[in-house]
Amino acid sequence: MIIQPMIRGNMCINAHPVGCAAAVRSQISSVQKWRAEQGKPKDSPKTVLVIGCSTGYGLASRIVAAFGFGATTIGVSFEKEGADTHPPKNGTPGWYNNMAFDREAKASGIESYTINGDAFSHDTRKKVIDIVKKTNKKIDLVIYSVASVVRVDPDSGKLYRSVFKPIGEALTGETIDAMTGKITPIGTDPATDEEIFNTIKVMGGEDWALWIDQLAKADVLSEGIKTVAYSYIGPSLSYAIYRDGTIGEAKKHLERTAKKMDAELQASLKGKAYISVNKGVVSRLSVSIPIIALYLSVLFKVMKKKGTHESCIEQMERLFAERLYTGDAVPTDNVGRIRIDDLEMDPMVQEEVKKRMATITQENFTQVGDLVGYRHDFLVTNGFDVEGVDYTADVASMESI
Ligand code: NAD
Numbered sequence: 136m137i138i139q140p141m142i143r144g145n146m147c148i149n150a151h152p153v154g155c156a157a158a159v160r161s162q163i164s165s166v167q168k169w170r171a172e173q174g175k176p177k178d179s180p181k182t183v184l185v186i187g188c189s190t191g192y193g194l195a196s197r198i199v200a201a202f203g204f205g206a207t208t209i210g211v212s213f214e215k216e217g218a219d220t221h222p223p224k225n226g227t228p229g230w231y232n233n234m235a236f237d238r239e240a241k242a243s244g245i246e247s248y249t250i251n252g253d254a255f256s257h258d259t260r261k262k263v264i265d266i267v268k269k270t271n272k273k274i275d276l277v278i279y280s281v282a283s284v285v286r287v288d289p290d291s292g293k294l295y296r297s298v299f300k301p302i303g304e305a306l307t308g309e310t311i312d313a314m315t316g317k318i319t320p321i322g323t324d325p326a327t328d329e330e331i332f333n334t335i336k337v338m339g340g341e342d343w344a345l346w347i348d349q350l351a352k353a354d355v356l357s358e359g360i361k362t363v364a365y366s367y368i369g370p371s372l373s374y375a376i377y378r379d380g381t382i383g384e385a386k387k388h389l390e391r392t393a394k395k396m397d398a399e400l401q402a403s404l405k406g407k408a409y410i411s412v413n414k415g416v417v418s419r420l421s422v423s424i425p426i427i428a429l430y431l432s433v434l435f436k437v438m439k440k441k442g443t444h445e446s447c448i449e450q451m452e453r454l455f456a457e458r459l460y461t462g463d464a465v466p467t468d469n470v471g472r473i474r475i476d477d478l479e480m481d482p483m484v485q486e487e488v489k490k491r492m493a494t495i496t497q498e499n500f501t502q503v504g505d506l507v508g509y510r511h512d513f514l515v516t517n518g519f520d521v522e523g524v525d526y527t528a529d530v531a532s533m534e535s536i
Pocket of ligand 1: 186
């Protein structure tokens with residue numbers, strides 16, 4: 136069948152299996168090229184667990200660990216599988232991405248194990264522990280890159296839902312339709328205390344801490360283990376919806392978790408726990424956050440003009456090579472966070488973005504913002520608009536790539 140993108144609201148609700156596989160291969164090729172240019176790494180992870188491995192930052196982390204450093208990777212993600220039923224069932228992009236990753240890893244002789252399951256459940260943790268024990272390995276890097284709107288607490292069975300909402304005051308802002316470029320006003324009420332609590336339950340540090348605790352108890356973490364969870368800060372113009380909103384509260388909880396975990400890991404395994412603050416990119420969730428979507432399209436224009444624009448893969452190359460595995464101490468900011476959002480937060484970039492955001496209109500948007508680049512990233516996330524893929528060709532299977 137011919138597969139075209141199906142867009143509902145600001146979401147692309149289907150995936151192109153061949154396109155997803157091509158996008159993964161393209162990320163792998165760029166990492167291989169980068170490694171060849173860099174030469175031999177000074178230090179490397181050997182066995183890496185990536186929780187949230189199928190898309191965005193988690194997928195890029197896994198690709199860099201495997202193809203940039205030769206690490207064995209264990210990936211966990213929660214994706215809907217495709218099936219060649221009647222009618223055929225389209226899987227989620229991450230389902231095809233994982234398949235492409237495993238195939239390419241195998242072809243390159245790199246060990247990889249992929250688990251499709253709920254990262255929030257004890258059962259999935261047990262599956263990971265079983266793999267590590269069976270293969271006689273110890274994990275020396277755990278990347279926590281889960282982005283979810285729901286979490287079932289593994290002990291109480293209660294379901295929590297996260298929201299992107301401001302705290303204290305209602306918010307009005309604008310958002311952009313990735314396909315048409317139409318700018319529309321968007322508003323949201325302030326979060327209730329329950330919504331703040333629930334967002335922290337889903338996107339805060341509780342689940343990350345459960346992972347590290349259970350992996351440590353099962354004795355599958357190596358001495359000197361590093362673990363990293365991802366965060367975002369962004370510009371002051373997005374604070375009301377991000378840093379000072381419900382998600383910001385969850386990220387602050389994640390940061391407090393890192394401090395506590397770091398002390399515990401140092402004492403038990405000479406290990407380290409970090410937060411890495413990453414750059415804003417187009418992802419399944421970021422396109423639906425008021426203000427952020429418009430900000431990103433302007434940011435891309437400014438950073439591309441300056442020659443400093445990065446996607447997930449370049450961000451992860453820098454995280455691994457220039458922060459985590461330099462052969463020396465990991466550079467952090469004054470509160471202990473790794474910053475690879477440095478190029479985004481460059482004062483000159485932010486000044487220019489602020490100026491552009493203040494003058495944006497529907498008419499001047501294509502000059503002020505990068506609609507073409509933003510739309511491309513939006514489509515590529517679901518396997519569309521990938522270079523070299525013939526979208527008029529019949530896709531033979533929904534089950535495989
Ligand atoms: P993403 O949506 O691309 O990826 C999320 C991953 O989490 C996927 O692999 C998905 O399968 C997995 N996942 C979701 N629910 C799960 C579950 N119950 N069990 C197992 N896996 C599950 O998200 P992303 O944008 O790459 O974000 C990853 C992290 O990076 C988040 O912490 C996010 O806040 C942070 N971050 C994102 C941005 C950005 O602009 N997108 C910027 C900085 C930091």
